[in-house]
Amino acid sequence: MNITLHSRISIVPIDIHKDKKHYIVEDKLTGEFYEMPEICIEAINRINQGFRLGEIETTLMGKFPKEEVNLIDFANQLFEMELIDQIDGVRIEKKQISNEQSEMLWVSPKLGKFFFNKFTVQIYSVIFVLNIAIFIVNPSLFPRRDDIFVFDIMFVNVIVWMSFSFLFVLIHEFGHVLAIRAHNLPTKMEIGHRMFFVVLLTDMSAIWKLPPKDRNILFLGGLYFDSVLLFIALIVQLFFSNGPFLIVGLMQLATFDIVLRMIFQCCIYMKTDLYFLFENVSGCYNLMENAKHAIRKQLSFLKLKPMDEEDEVVFAGEKMAVNTYTIFYFLGFMVTIVLYFMYFIPQMIQVGIKLLPGFVQPPTSLLFWDALVFSLQVGIFISFLLYSWRKKYLLNKM
Numbered sequence: 001m002n003i004t005l006h007s008r009i010s011i012v013p014i015d016i017h018k019d020k021k022h023y024i025v026e027d028k029l030t031g032e033f034y035e036m037p038e039i040c041i042e043a044i045n046r047i048n049q050g051f052r053l054g055e056i057e058t059t060l061m062g063k064f065p066k067e068e069v070n071l072i073d074f075a076n077q078l079f080e081m082e083l084i085d086q087i088d089g090v091r092i093e094k095k096q097i098s099n100e101q102s103e104m105l106w107v108s109p110k111l112g113k114f115f116f117n118k119f120t121v122q123i124y125s126v127i128f129v130l131n132i133a134i135f136i137v138n139p140s141l142f143p144r145r146d147d148i149f150v151f152d153i154m155f156v157n158v159i160v161w162m163s164f165s166f167l168f169v170l171i172h173e174f175g176h177v178l179a180i181r182a183h184n185l186p187t188k189m190e191i192g193h194r195m196f197f198v199v200l201l202t203d204m205s206a207i208w209k210l211p212p213k214d215r216n217i218l219f220l221g222g223l224y225f226d227s228v229l230l231f232i233a234l235i236v237q238l239f240f241s242n243g244p245f246l247i248v249g250l251m252q253l254a255t256f257d258i259v260l261r262m263i264f265q266c267c268i269y270m271k272t273d274l275y276f277l278f279e280n281v282s283g284c285y286n287l288m289e290n291a292k293h294a295i296r297k298q299l300s301f302l303k304l305k306p307m308d309e310e311d312e313v314v315f316a317g318e319k320m321a322v323n324t325y326t327i328f329y330f331l332g333f334m335v336t337i338v339l340y341f342m343y344f345i346p347q348m349i350q351v352g353i354k355l356l357p358g359f360v361q362p363p364t365s366l367l368f369w370d371a372l373v374f375s376l377q378v379g380i381f382i383s384f385l386l387y388s389w390r391k392k393y394l395l396n397k398m
Contacts, residue, residue, distance in 0.1 A: 003053070003072060003075045003076060003079070003087060004053070004072070005052065005053050005054030005057065005071065005072065006052055006053070006054060007052065007053050007075070007087055007088050008050060008051070008052055008053075008087075008088055008089075009047055009053070009075060009078075009084050009085075009086065009087050009088075010047070010048070010084070010085045010086040011044060011047055011048060011078070011083055011084065011085060012027060012028070012029055012082070012083055012084070012085045013027075013028040013029060014026060014027055014028060014044075014083065015028060015209075016041060016044070017208065017209065017211075019035070019212060019283065020212050020283035021283045021284075021318075022035050022036060022037045022038070022283075023035070023036050023037070023038065023040075023041050024036075024208050025040075025041075025044070025083075026208065026209065027081075027082070027083060030082070031205065031206070032081070032205075033205065033208040034081060034083075035285050035286075039060060039064050039067050039069070040074065042060060042063065042064075043056055043060060043071065043074055046059065046060075053071040053072065053075060054071070056071055057069055057070070057071040079092070104177050104180075104181065104186065104187045104188055104189070105186060107177055107178065107181045108181070109181050109182060109183070109184040111178065111181070112177075112178040112179065112180070112181035112182030112183070113182045115175075115178045115179075115182070116178060116179045116182045116217055116221065116224075117182075121217060121224070124220075124224035124227055124228070127227045127228055127231045128223075128224075128227040130231060131227060131230050131231055131234060134231075134234050134238070135234075138238070141234055141237055141238075141255065142259070143252075143255055143256035143259050143260065143343075144252075144256075145342065145343045145346050145347050145350075146350075147249075147252040147253055147255070147256040148161050148253060148256060148347060149350075150246075150249040150250060150252075150253055153366070153370055154351060154354060154355055154370050154371075154374050155370055155373035155374045158374060160250070160253065161253060161257065164250075164253060164254055164257055165257050168226070168229060168254070168257055168258060168261070169200050169261075170200065171225050171226075171229060172200075172222035172223075172225055172226055172261070173189055173200045173201070173202045173222060174225070175221035175222040175223075175224055175225035175226075176202040176204065176218065176221045176222050176273075177189070177202055177221075178221065179217055179218040179220075179221030180202070180204060180206065180207065180218055180221075183207075183209075183210060183214070183218075185206040185207065185209060185210075186206055187202055187203050187204065187206065188202075188203045189201065189202055189203070190203070202222075204218060204219075204276075212280055212283065215280050216277060216280060216281070219273050219274075219276050219277040219280065220273065220277065222273055223262065223265060223273060223274075226258055226261065226262055229254070229258055230254075230255065230258045230259065230262070233251045233254040233255045233258065234251075234255065236251045237251045237252065237255070260339065260343065263335065263339065264335075264336075264339070266332065266335060267332035267333075267335050267336050268325070268328055268329070268332050269288070269328075269329045269332040269333060270332070271288060275287070275288070278325060278328070282318075282321040282324075282325075283318075283321075284318045284321040284322065284325075287321065287322060287325045288325075288329075290318070290322045291322055291325050291326045291329050294322055294323070294326055295326060295329070351374075355367075355370065355371040355374055356371070358370055358371030358372075359371050359372075
């Protein structure tokens with residue numbers, strides 16, 4: 001439908017929340033959120049008052065003389081975001097809105113507030129500091145790559161590690177869920193991936209209803225629970241340093257899994273919890289996309305494939321935050337490379353040395369079945385990873 005300066009449009013039901021630098025516009029029909037500067041909010045307010053687009057454009061040009069004002073472009077953007085209800089009295093058809101309900105409404109907000117309040121946040125912070133102190137006093141407790149080999153049979157090691165990892169990831173994500181439900185907001189969990197790692201992800205889109213200062217705890221909820229789990233694993237190792245081999249071995253495996261996942265949270269080029277914390281603190285909500293644009297501009301001599309310019313939205317005053325994030329972007333890559341060379345590559349080499357001879361053993365040999373079952377376990381992991389990649393690919397095509 002053609003939009004002109006003589007057009008009058010109406011907006012779908014929305015809520016507008018003041019943020020650190022700009023405003024967050026919530027589409028109450030779809031639950032989508034959009035960041036907009038003050039001039040856009042002024043335009044929306046005048047649209048709601050029934051003014052023609054041309055009248056609004058003239059008013060805004062006088063009120064914001066340093067801004068580029070084009071109400072036709074703005075109206076077309078609102079149309080693409082499906083925020084327009086009517087144009088000159090003609091209703092706009094919308095895509096079918098999903099009626100999918102959150103899976104976590106059964107989690108009581110009271111339970112969330114029990115785990116996440118001003119007192120417990122201080123406790124989590126103290127525990128985090130205590131974990132660092134324990135590692136400083138007892139550096140031998142820091143994870144080693146052999147910690148995953150608790151048993152002599154490899155597929156048993158994988159089962160135990162995967163079970164531990166799944167349990168800890170579930171507890172981590174439930175930390176986010178409880179923090180969100182403490183504010184009586186809806187959420188859900190789904191399977192996703194970060195690089196080559198299959199992960200559970202908690203839908204945190206509803207947090208945009210909250211003021212910026214209240215969002216930080218929600219981003220840190222998983223790490224708070226990780227700190228508690230790590231503290232328990234370290235204390236058990238200290239008290240049972242000469243105790244049963246199995247208990248010590250399992251706690252070393254737990255420490256290995258938790259610490260490495262916490263370190264990976266620092267790799268904010270993968271949009272980890274700390275990435276979203278960085279976004280929230282800085283007030284810049286398109287950091288990764290803008291950083292990628294900045295990096296490609298710096299590496300223009302490589303003639304990299306250009307990115308979609310629509311993804312680059314840098315508001316005034318955000319350049320420093322983008323440049324700072326770009327530094328952390330590269331540091332995250334370096335941390336990932338170090339972890340692979342220190343832990344994962346040597347572990348895979350060690351696994352290969354142990355298992356490859358098993359494939360030439362007769363079926364009656366334990367080594368043969370160890371190699372076969374381990375291969376099936378790897379196949380299952382790859383299947384989950386491919387499922388996550390396919391799901392992301394299909395979403396990007398929509």
